Amino acid sequence: MTALNPSAPAKPGAAPPSAIRNLVRLVLSEYFVLVLCAVYALAMGPFVPELWSWEVASNILSDMMPLLIVAIGQTFVLVIAGIDLSVTAIISMAAVVGASVMSETNGYLSGGPLAVPAALAAMVALGLAIGTLNGLAVTRLNMPPFIVTLATRMFFAGSAVWFTTFHTSSSSIAGLPDSFTAFADASLLGIPQPMILAVVVTVVAHLILARSRLGRWIVAVGSNSKAATISGVPVARTIVATFAISGVCAALAAVIYESRMQTGSPITGENILLDIIGAVVIGGTSLFGGKGKVLWTVFGVLFLVILDTSMKLLGTSLFAIYIIKGGVILMAAVIDTLRHRILVTR
Amino acid sequence: MRANRREFTLGALTAIAAASGWSVAAKAADNKTIAVLFDGLYSEFWVAGLQIIRDDLKKRGFGIQEAISDKDDNKQFEQVRAAIAKKVDGIIIVQTDSNAVIPAIKAANKAKIPMVHFNRPPAKTDAFSVAIQADNQKIAREAVLYSCGVAKDSGKKHKAAILIGNLGDPNAIQRRDGFDEAVKQFPDNVEVVARIPTEWDADKAFAGLTNALQANPDISFVFTSSDFLLPQIIQSLKAANKWAPVGDEKHVILTGFDGFPSAYELMKDKYMDACGVQNLFFETTLAMQAILDLQAGKPVEKLLLDPGFAITQANIEAKKDEMWGYTLWKQKNG
Numbered sequence: 045m046t047a048l049n050p051s052a053p054a055k056p057g058a059a060p061p062s063a064i065r066n067l068v069r070l071v072l073s074e075y076f077v078l079v080l081c082a083v084y085a086l087a088m089g090p091f092v093p094e095l096w097s098w099e100v101a102s103n104i105l106s107d108m109m110p111l112l113i114v115a116i117g118q119t120f121v122l123v124i125a126g127i128d129l130s131v132t133a134i135i136s137m138a139a140v141v142g143a144s145v146m147s148e149t150n151g152y153l154s155g156g157p158l159a160v161p162a163a164l165a166a167m168v169a170l171g172l173a174i175g176t177l178n179g180l181a182v183t184r185l186n187m188p189p190f191i192v193t194l195a196t197r198m199f200f201a202g203s204a205v206w207f208t209t210f211h212t213s214s215s216s217i218a219g220l221p222d223s224f225t226a227f228a229d230a231s232l233l234g235i236p237q238p239m240i241l242a243v244v245v246t247v248v249a250h251l252i253l254a255r256s257r258l259g260r261w262i263v264a265v266g267s268n269s270k271a272a273t274i275s276g277v278p279v280a281r282t283i284v285a286t287f288a289i290s291g292v293c294a295a296l297a298a299v300i301y302e303s304r305m306q307t308g309s310p311i312t313g314e315n316i317l318l319d320i321i322g323a324v325v326i327g328g329t330s331l332f333g334g335k336g337k338v339l340w341t342v343f344g345v346l347f348l349v350i351l352d353t354s355m356k357l358l359g360t361s362l363f364a365i366y367i368i369k370g371g372v373i374l375m376a377a378v379i380d381t382l383r384h385r386i387l388v389t390r
Numbered sequence: 391m392r393a394n395r396r397e398f399t400l401g402a403l404t405a406i407a408a409a410s411g412w413s414v415a416a417k418a419a420d421n422k423t424i425a426v427l428f429d430g431l432y433s434e435f436w437v438a439g440l441q442i443i444r445d446d447l448k449k450r451g452f453g454i455q456e457a458i459s460d461k462d463d464n465k466q467f468e469q470v471r472a473a474i475a476k477k478v479d480g481i482i483i484v485q486t487d488s489n490a491v492i493p494a495i496k497a498a499n500k501a502k503i504p505m506v507h508f509n510r511p512p513a514k515t516d517a518f519s520v521a522i523q524a525d526n527q528k529i530a531r532e533a534v535l536y537s538c539g540v541a542k543d544s545g546k547k548h549k550a551a552i553l554i555g556n557l558g559d560p561n562a563i564q565r566r567d568g569f570d571e572a573v574k575q576f577p578d579n580v581e582v583v584a585r586i587p588t589e590w591d592a593d594k595a596f597a598g599l600t601n602a603l604q605a606n607p608d609i610s611f612v613f614t615s616s617d618f619l620l621p622q623i624i625q626s627l628k629a630a631n632k633w634a635p636v637g638d639e640k641h642v643i644l645t646g647f648d649g650f651p652s653a654y655e656l657m658k659d660k661y662m663d664a665c666g667v668q669n670l671f672f673e674t675t676l677a678m679q680a681i682l683d684l685q686a687g688k689p690v691e692k693l694l695l696d697p698g699f700a701i702t703q704a705n706i707e708a709k710k711d712e713m714w715g716y717t718l719w720k721q722k723n724g
Contacts, residue, residue, distance in 0.1 A: 094475045103471050213557055218489035218513060228493075305463050307489035315462045356472035359455040 077327055077343035081350055092357045095350075100357070104349050109242040110300040111316065112345045115323045116249045117293025119341045120286040122324055123253070124266040125333025126182065126189035128287060131294040131320060133200035134174050135313030138167040138298035140204050143217035143308020146224060150211060160224050167295045174200060175291020179284030189287075204310035216309035220302070228304040238300045245296060249289075250338040262286060266333030318366075322373035323348045330380050348372075422480070423453035424681065425473035429461050429486040432590075433618035435648050435670075436484070438714055439508065442674045443482060450678070452479075463490035470494040474501040480681035481505045488513040488560065495519045504684035506677045509668070511560055511693060520680045522673050524696040526561050529666035530568025530647055532700035534613055536664040537645040538576040541611060548643060550611035551584035551602050553595050553619055562590070565615040565647055565666075580611055588619060596622035603630040611643045617650035617665065617715075635660040636703060649701065651719035657706050664702040670714040672696050 070076060085095060094100050114131050121128040145152050146163035153159040174196060181192040211217050230237045253259040261282045264272040273279050294313075301312050327344025329336030351372065355365045424447055431437050440456075447454050455478055459466035463486055473481055474497060481498055483505060485491035491507070495517040498505040504520070511521035541548045552569050555562025573580045583606045586598035595614075603609055603626060610632075614623055627633040627642055634640040637660070646653045649667035656662035673696045683690050701709045710716040 097475065100472075100475045103468070103475065107468055214489065214513075215556060215559070216487050216489050301464055304493060305467065305487075305490040306493050307463075307487065309463060309487055309490055311461065311486070312464070315460055315465065353468075353472065356457065356469055357476060359457065361456065362458040362460055 074328065074337065074340060075343070077340065077347050081343065081347045084347070084354075085350055088354045092354050094357055095354055100353060104346075104353050105239060106236065107353065108345055108349045109236075109238040110297040110304075111319055111323065111349065112242050112342060113245050113300070114294050114297035114313075114316075115320050115341050115345050116245060116338055117290035118320050118324050119327075119329050119336050119338060120249070120253065120262060120289045121189070122321075122329050122331065123262050123333060123336040124283055124286050125269075125331075126283070126286065127193065127321070128175075128178065128290045129190065129193040129317065130174060130178060130196040130200065131290060132313045132315075132317050133197040133204065134171050134291055134294035135298040135301060135316075136204040136310050137174070137200045137207070138170050138295040139302045139308045139312040140208050140211070140217060140310050141170050141308075142167040142298065142302060143220060144207070144211045146221055147211070147217050147219045147308070148221055149219035151219075160221055163224070164299060167298055168292055171291040171293070171295025171298070172288055173291070175288040175294075176284060178291070179287030182287065183280040183283050201310075201314065208308075208310045216307045218307045220306055220308070225303055225306045228300065238303075241296065241300065245293065246338060246342060249293075252289075253336070253338055258282065258285060263334055266335070268334070318369065318373070319348055319352075322369060322376075325373055325380065326376045328376075328380075330383075331377060332380070421451055421453045423455055423476070423478045424678075425455045425457070425469075425476070425478040425481045427457050427459065427466060427469050427473070427481065428484045429459050429466060431458065433616070434650050434652075434715075434718070435616070435618065435668075438718055439484075439670055439674075442670050442714070443508070443677070446674050446678055459486070461486045463487050466491070467494050467497075470497055474498065474503060478503060479685065482508050482677055482681070484508050484510055485512065492517060504681045506680050508677055509561070509673060518692070520684070520690050520692060520694060522676045522680070522694050522696065523561070524668040524673070524698045526564035526647075526666075526698075527568040527571070529668070529698040529700060530565040530613075530615075531572045532568075533645050533647065533664040533666035533702070534569050534572035535575070536700060536702040536704070537611065537613070537643050538572055538580055540643050540663050542576060542579045546610075547578065548580050548611040549583045549606055549609045550580050550613070551586060551599060551606075551609050552582060553586045553588050553599065553612070553614045553616075553623070555588060555615040556590045557587070559590070562615055568666075569613050569615075583609065588615070590616070590618075592619060592622050595619040596626060599623060599626040600629065603627075603632070609642070613645045613647075615647055617646045617648040617653040620646060620650065620652050620656065633661070636663065649713045649715040651715040651722065654701075654710065654713055654715045654719045657701060657703065660703065664700055666698060667701050667709075667713050667715075668698050669696050669712065 070079065088095050118128055118131060142163040145166050146159040148154055151159060153162050178192055178196055181187055182189050208217060227237050232240055253262065261277045264277050265279050265282050269279050298312065302308055323344040324341050325331060326347055327340035329340055352365065426443055428436060428440055431440065444454060455473060455476060457469040459469060466485060470481065481503055491512045492515045495505055495512060495515065499517050507519060507521040509522060511523050512519060550573060554566050557563060573582060584602035586602055588595040588598060612623060624633060632640055632642050644662045646662055646665040649665055653662060653665045657665060676694045680690050680694060699709060701713055
């Protein structure tokens with residue numbers, strides 16, 4: 045309290061008020077996580093010199109892309125104060141459906157010129173359909189997003205394994221066309237194709253959330269859905285749209301994962317839910333809704349991937365990595381809760 | 391307060407990373423470093439395998455970079471790339487999916503780092519890597535042939551159940567085929583009435599065998615494709631009042647595979663008739679030799695077989711010292 049009292053004498057050795065203000069401003073800045081990335085990478089430099097190599101930087105970017113796309117979809121859902129736990133199952137399901145269409149061994153369109161485009165269309169359509177189903181269940185049946193997406197996650201994760209058994213005696217569908225598997229490594233004008241896809245998704249998502257009427261509706265619904273209804277916002281349609289966007293983003297992430305692993309596996313993406321939600325929360329999107337930016341999610345994903353990569357380079361055990369990541373995400377969630385409480389009490 | 395928490399997080403992370411960094415740097419100094427990438431430590435077999443590899447590397451004075459992918463193919467691919475960036479001298483890998491590991495092999499080929507698959511071969515590919523694999527079919531066949539002989543000697547016709555592993559894993563397929571080859575030679579003594587798919591899942595194994603025993607209460611011959619399912623088998627047989635040692639009228643002829651410490655104990659106590667044993671010590675030696683040979687530019691076959699062996703009630707005293715499960719059992723029980 046004394047710090048707020050201009051007449052109180054400054055304590056000897058205390059930091060000047062302007063320095064504290066600058067620090068607080070930095071912490072509250074939307075670029076704080078980006079600064080954190082740079083500080084962390086600098087701090088790790090002496091212990092993991094490879095972190096600053098071109099090879100690892102390019103690995104970080106490559107690892108970021110699918111996670112970024114699916115996390116952007118999750119951002120939309122979190123901004124309306126929802127959550128989408130089904131994204132990993134959408135990734136798994138899209139991966140096996142896509143592979144079943146284009147596989148050169150026993151795909152539905154095996155060897156045909158339309159195999160890859162049809163597979164991509166099937167994957168995106170599947171993501172859109174599952175996302176829309178989630179949204180309709182939330183709005184029409186008035187069910188909590190947590191329960192709806194938990195149920196669809198279980199349903200489609202199981203369905204992906206079941207679907208795979210019809211297409212292979214192995215545990216995954218292989219024999220994907222070279223034109224598809226090359227996507228993960230191919231470049232256009234020196235820029236990796238997955239990065240181009242991720243940048244396009246990021247820019248489009250940013251324009252929707254920050255510059256469009258739909259974006260304003262999404263923020264309004266997340267801030268106060270009753271007020272949004274009174275203001276004439278089509279709340280139900282807005283909620284369905286966010287889940288549909290999340291589903292499509294998950295399907296696009298599945299395209300990158302599948303191309304990268306050169307196989308359609310029903311366990312693709314099964315373990316990344318913590319990373320997806322964690323990255324969005326670390327970025328600063330509020331779990332209480334009404335606040336979030338695509339750019340923040342980019343920073344959150346970058347931080348999480350740098351953290352993960354540095355731990356891998358150190359040879360840290362997976363369990364220690366889980367503990368550290370969990371701790372960071374918990375800390376971000378606690379900060380969000382405190383910030384929300386302060387805003388509510390003001 | 392908010393600033394302090396964030397600073398604390400950053401400080402804690404840096405400290406943890408620093409501590410890990412020093413230890414890894416100290417371990418790998420002036421030595422070859424081998425990355426050992428497992429997909430999980432789901433049974434005693436894999437725990438023992440990892441420990442035997444660690445001991446072998448330590449004996450050779452090599453550094454080790456370990457990682458577990460928790461059955462996540464994409465994460466394992468990232469771990470392979472991290473190992474390549476660390477410029478390790480070789481990679482020993484246990485993958486989850488035989489198809490999904492192919493991009494990792496290609497990445498290792500590109501970086502000219504030898505890659506060896508420990509106990510689980512990849513799918514067919516143009517990329518080069520060496521797989522160490524037990525001769526599953528032969529080992530399973532030998533173990534089951536002994537048990538079929540026991541069935542024949544009993545003078546009765548036995549109804550059999552087989553617990554099959556994940557069919558995405560070539561090891562599981564080969565063990566099933568070895569079982570089939572053996573029982574086909576004894577059509578008058580063994581009739582297979584239950585084929586239980588477990589997908590290497592203990593719960594599925596328990597439910598499957600329990601159902602099979604209810605549908606066929608006279609099952610008296612069981613083969614498991616892995617010893618890690620033994621606790622579930624024992625539980626099912628006990629529930630069906632069929633858990634009895636060799637010589638007892640209720641005894642179910644039991645054959646295992648892997649050579650776990652628990653399998654040795656069951657053999658010693660005469661509850662198990664035979665067990666196919668993978669020689670983990672030999673497989674580790676093969677893996678290390680393959681990496682050293684590849685580094686030296688010597689040609690190495692793509693598949694190196696561990697012939698393994700069958701341990702039976704007839705040869706247990708003579709063969710137990712070659713059984714890794716016995717070595718671990720002895721360490722534990724003195």
